Amino acid sequence: MMPNQGWQQNQPPQQQWGPPPPQQPRGGSFVMAIIVAVGALGVALFWAILGVKELLTEDMHEVDPEGIAIRLAKVGGNGDLLTPLSIAGNVLDLITAAALVVGALLILLRKLPGAFLVAGSVVVAILAAVCRIVYYMQLDWSAPSESFIAAVLTLIVGVPAILPPVTKALKPAAQPQFGHPQGGYHPPQQFPPQGPPPGYGPPQGPPPPGYGPPR
Numbered sequence: 001m002m003p004n005q006g007w008q009q010n011q012p013p014q015q016q017w018g019p020p021p022p023q024q025p026r027g028g029s030f031v032m033a034i035i036v037a038v039g040a041l042g043v044a045l046f047w048a049i050l051g052v053k054e055l056l057t058e059d060m061h062e063v064d065p066e067g068i069a070i071r072l073a074k075v076g077g078n079g080d081l082l083t084p085l086s087i088a089g090n091v092l093d094l095i096t097a098a099a100l101v102v103g104a105l106l107i108l109l110r111k112l113p114g115a116f117l118v119a120g121s122v123v124v125a126i127l128a129a130v131c132r133i134v135y136y137m138q139l140d141w142s143a144p145s146e147s148f149i150a151a152v153l154t155l156i157v158g159v160p161a162i163l164p165p166v167t168k169a170l171k172p173a174a175q176p177q178f179g180h181p182q183g184g185y186h187p188p189q190q191f192p193p194q195g196p197p198p199g200y201g202p203p204q205g206p207p208p209p210g211y212g213p214p215r
Contacts, residue, residue: 028169030110036166037104039157040118044100046150047125051093059086060139068139077138085135089147092128096121096154103161112170115161122158125151 061068061082072079099121106114129151136143160166 028167028171029165030169032160032163033107033110033115033166033169036118036157036161037107037114039153040100040104040107040121040161043150043153043157044097044104046153047093047097047100047128050146050150051090051097054086054090054093059083061086071139075138075140077140079138081138082135085131085138089128089131089135092124092131096124096128096150099124100154100157107161107166107170110170112167115166115170118161119158122151122154125154125158 059082061079068082069079071077099117103114103117103121106117108114129147132143132147
């Protein structure tokens with residue numbers, strides 16, 4: 001029989017400090033985030049084609065300046081706005097495409113700024129469409145429908161990008177925190193030292209008579 005077993009069992013258990021690991025936020029849907037990213041890439045391709053097409057095609061005021069001057073005099077349009085509006089529209093088309101591509105890639109990498117970048121591209125898309133509208137308003141003509149369609153598609157992918165199912169899915173998982181529990185510092189409890197039980201260890205006191213070396 002080992003006399004120290006009971007003494008070892010009487011040792012108090014070591015208390016573990018620190019709050020439990022926090023849980024990840026609920027309500028996120030990474031599947032929805034992927035759908036938004038794929039849709040953003042498709043709309044970005046539409047804007048890129050539209051912007052490149054406008055860059056490679058001469059505007060009406062460049063093809064037939066005399067006819068456009070007559071048209072402007074007839075409808076009362078401002079010819080000085082045609083060139084700035086055309087350039088601004090082309091630049092905004094390409095910016096919208098770039099913002100959608102970068103935002104979609106960040107979403108696929110689970111980066112929260114990608115959702116806001118896709119949502120912010122809606123504003124740029126609307127400005128691009130407005131430039132087209134104002135351009136053709138000067139000539140009293142109807143603007144082509146491509147810009148309107150592209151702006152509506154951008155709105156369709158931009159609004160869901162900032163909804164809670166997408167933004168929560170892109171938030172990084174909370175890391176466990178170690179330390180003392182909340183509510184102030186709590187020093188570790190001090191337990192009095194416990195000696196071995198009776199009968200364990202070297203004998204105490206003088207030896208009994210007749211014990212020890214002969215005198």
